Amino acid sequence: MGDLREILITAVPGLPEIAPGFKLGAAITDRIDVAAEDVLVISQKVVSKAEDRVFNLDSISPGPEAARLGSDLGKDPRLVELILRESRAIVRTDLARGILITETHHGFICANAGIDASNLNDPDTVILLPRDCDHSARLIRAEIEDAVGVSPGVIISDSFGRAWRHGQSEVALGCAGIDVLDDWRGLPDRSGRILTSTSIAVADQIAAASDLARSKTSGTPVIRLRGLGRFVQADNGPGNSSQLRSPAEDLFR
Amino acid sequence: MGDLREILITAVPGLPEIAPGFKLGAAITDRIDVAAEDVLVISQKVVSKAEDRVFNLDSISPGPEAARLGSDLGKDPRLVELILRESRAIVRTDLARGILITETHHGFICANAGIDASNLNDPDTVILLPRDCDHSARLIRAEIEDAVGVSPGVIISDSFGRAWRHGQSEVALGCAGIDVLDDWRGLPDRSGRILTSTSIAVADQIAAASDLARSKTSGTPVIRLRGLGRFVQADNGPGNSSQLRSPAEDLFR
Numbered sequence: 013m014g015d016l017r018e019i020l021i022t023a024v025p026g027l028p029e030i031a032p033g034f035k036l037g038a039a040i041t042d043r044i045d046v047a048a049e050d051v052l053v054i055s056q057k058v059v060s061k062a063e064d065r066v067f068n069l070d071s072i073s074p075g076p077e078a079a080r081l082g083s084d085l086g087k088d089p090r091l092v093e094l095i096l097r098e099s100r101a102i103v104r105t106d107l108a109r110g111i112l113i114t115e116t117h118h119g120f121i122c123a124n125a126g127i128d129a130s131n132l133n134d135p136d137t138v139i140l141l142p143r144d145c146d147h148s149a150r151l152i153r154a155e156i157e158d159a160v161g162v163s164p165g166v167i168i169s170d171s172f173g174r175a176w177r178h179g180q181s182e183v184a185l186g187c188a189g190i191d192v193l194d195d196w197r198g199l200p201d202r203s204g205r206i207l208t209s210t211s212i213a214v215a216d217q218i219a220a221a222s223d224l225a226r227s228k229t230s231g232t233p234v235i236r237l238r239g240l241g242r243f244v245q246a247d248n249g250p251g252n253s254s255q256l257r258s259p260a261e262d263l264f265r
Numbered sequence: 266m267g268d269l270r271e272i273l274i275t276a277v278p279g280l281p282e283i284a285p286g287f288k289l290g291a292a293i294t295d296r297i298d299v300a301a302e303d304v305l306v307i308s309q310k311v312v313s314k315a316e317d318r319v320f321n322l323d324s325i326s327p328g329p330e331a332a333r334l335g336s337d338l339g340k341d342p343r344l345v346e347l348i349l350r351e352s353r354a355i356v357r358t359d360l361a362r363g364i365l366i367t368e369t370h371h372g373f374i375c376a377n378a379g380i381d382a383s384n385l386n387d388p389d390t391v392i393l394l395p396r397d398c399d400h401s402a403r404l405i406r407a408e409i410e411d412a413v414g415v416s417p418g419v420i421i422s423d424s425f426g427r428a429w430r431h432g433q434s435e436v437a438l439g440c441a442g443i444d445v446l447d448d449w450r451g452l453p454d455r456s457g458r459i460l461t462s463t464s465i466a467v468a469d470q471i472a473a474a475s476d477l478a479r480s481k482t483s484g485t486p487v488i489r490l491r492g493l494g495r496f497v498q499a500d501n502g503p504g505n506s507s508q509l510r511s512p513a514e515d516l517f518r
Contacts, residue, residue: 019274019478021492104516113516121429171465175428175517176374177436178508179446179466181473193432201482212424212476213432220434221474223465224493225272229454239274240477255431263357263366264428264517 019239021225023232024052030233032064037155040234046156049241051165053222055233056185057128057139059148059168065140067094085110091127091138098125098140103265118145119256120185121265122172142168145186146251153188153248165190165244167252169219175264182223184215187252191215191243214243215252272492274478276485277305283486285317290408293487299409302494304418306475308486309438310381310392312401312421318393320347338363344380344391351378351393356518371398372509373438374518375425395421398439399504406441406501418443418497420505422472428517435476437468440505444468444496467496468505 024044030036036059040052060066074082074089078096082089084107092112096102099114103121116125118141126141142148145168153166168186173179184192194212201207222235259265277297283289289312293305313319327335327342331349335342337360345365349355352367356374369378371394379394395401398421406419421439426432437445447465454460475488512518 018276019474021272021274021474023271106516111516171463174466176510176515177466177469178510178514179464179469181466181469183430210424211432213427213430213434214477216430216432216434217473217476220470221272221274221477223470224467224474224490237477257429257431261431262429263359263364 019221019237021221022236022238023225023230024234024236025232027058027231027233030058030061032062032066034058034062035155036062036234037152038159040152041156041159044236046160046162046164046236047238048162048164049238049244051167051190051218051237051240051244052152052156053167053169053182053219053235053237054149054152056126056141056145056168056170058233059142059145059152059186060139063142063148065142067138067140068134069094069136069138081105081112085112087112091124091129094138094140095125095127098127115265116141118185119253120172122170126170126172126185141170141185146188146253147186149186149188149251150248163189163246165218165240167215167219167222169222171223182219184219184252184255187215188248189245190218190249191245192250192252192255194243213255215255218243272474272490274474275489275491276478276483277487277489278485280311280484280486283311283314285315285319287311287315288408289315289487290405291412293405294409294412297489299413299415299417299489300491301415301417302491302497304420304443304471304490304493304497305405305409306420306422306435306472306488306490307402307405309379309394309398309421309423311486312395312398312405312439313392316395316401318395320391320393321387322347322389322391334358334365338365340365344377344382347391347393348378348380351380368518369394371438372506373425375423379423379425379438394423394438399441399506400439402439402441402504403501416442416499418471418493420468420472420475422475424476435472437472437505437508440468441501442498443471443502444498445503445505445508447496466508468508471496 069090072090074093078093082092104113171180192215196210226232322343325343327346331346335345357366424433445468449463479485
């Protein structure tokens with residue numbers, strides 16, 4: 013029964029408002045014990061704030077495509093301009109419901125290029141995703157190692173909508189030192205049968221699990237998970253980008 | 266800090282091979298303490314076995330559509346016939362990769378109508394999804410209440426592939442006594458701003474979390490989660506079907 017695990021999920025308490033340049037790794041280890049086999053899931057929003065990815069819409073001049081699309085969607089054209097700048101393609105629009113789903117430069121498919129206008133006191137201020145979420149995860153991991161000498165798995169996450177079902181689920185955007193996929197293809201199952209198509213979305217399942225330990229109002233952007241050491245690796249690994257389907261491998265864009 | 270939670274995820278040990286008519290609820294309470302605020306996530310496969318949803322392909326005569334599609338996809342036409350019988354629509358086919366994605370009669374969009382050919386010693390034996398997964402969840406919940414007098418949340422789950430990303434994630438198929446979606450639309454966030462589009466996929470996040478406590482070879486189809494009592498309800502509730510998008514609300518089928 014060596015495969016049996018018990019998992020404990022705990023919110024990291026007491027993080028302050030995050031300003032540009034804030035060192036998340038050190039702040040986490042100041043507030044909670046971190047072991048080498050832990051996984052830390054960090055909400056994208058605080059990473060973006062620390063990386064100064066906060067924009068005021070007053071600084072944005074919408075081009076003609078943003079003006080037209082904003083008008084069609086009933087969205088602020090300055091916000092649409094930012095969404096288009098952060099995207100490599102428009103994937104779907106739903107004019108009646110004001111929905112704009114794009115593929116970001118990272119390769120994420122999500123509403124509004126992941127740009128977030130909520131949780132801020134100024135309605136003209138928006139938060140963009142980190143430029144390179146795997147890089148952000150590696151930096152925070154290195155900060156933790158500098159602070160306490162251990163290198164846990166680090167996941168940057170955000171809540172995205174999904175196809176076919178209502179609601180949003182937390183997914184991984186950036187990963188360091190954690191198995192993104194647990195690939196069982198070619199290995200035998202319990203009855204000895206060779207599995208042909210099983211690759212488990214470990215990082216996304218960890219992100220989803222982390223979201224259960226907070227609420228929208230709890231102000232706990234960092235969650236620690238214990239009991240997942242088998243997925244934590246010394247190397248930073250290929251990062252979250254390794255789980256993104258290329259257009260040729262994707263039937264739903 | 267009343268919103269802070271610590272969550273403990275534990276696999277239920279020692280369940281036997283499941284035969285038709287097996288009473289899962291009583292078997293679970295025989296093996297682990299179950300409290301009213303717990304959530305139990307039960308792998309679809311053992312529910313299907315208990316409900317005798319196991320079929321031998323020798324009993325299936327493929328019709329002309331299944332024969333043609335089986336030939337095009339390189340799949341056993343008897344299996345394709347079963348997939349078509351379990352589906353209300355074909356959503357995507359990828360002939361080169363032998364992929365057949367359908368919408369099941371439940372409204373799930375997944376490969377092969379969720380029919381599972383692995384984990385069995387006989388390659389001609391396959392397992393179908395339960396006929397009505399919400400009903401299955403309610404029955405197991407009632408069995409647990411009969412056995413120990415408490416009514417935890419119950420989720421029947423399976424691992425499905427997803428759009429845009431590689432890998433499979435565990436999702437809810439049937440729910441009883443658990444919030445399927447946690448709807449924050451119209452409520453204020455931490456800074457007082459009204460949220461317009463936030464509905465959290467609680468049941469699916471719980472299903473994903475449960476999968477972290479087992480491996481493909483651990484033989485632990487039932488997982489208990491503690492610390493999620495705020496999502497457990499006395500009523501069985503609307504069930505998992507309440508989170509499925511209708512075609513008119515879905516941009517990805």
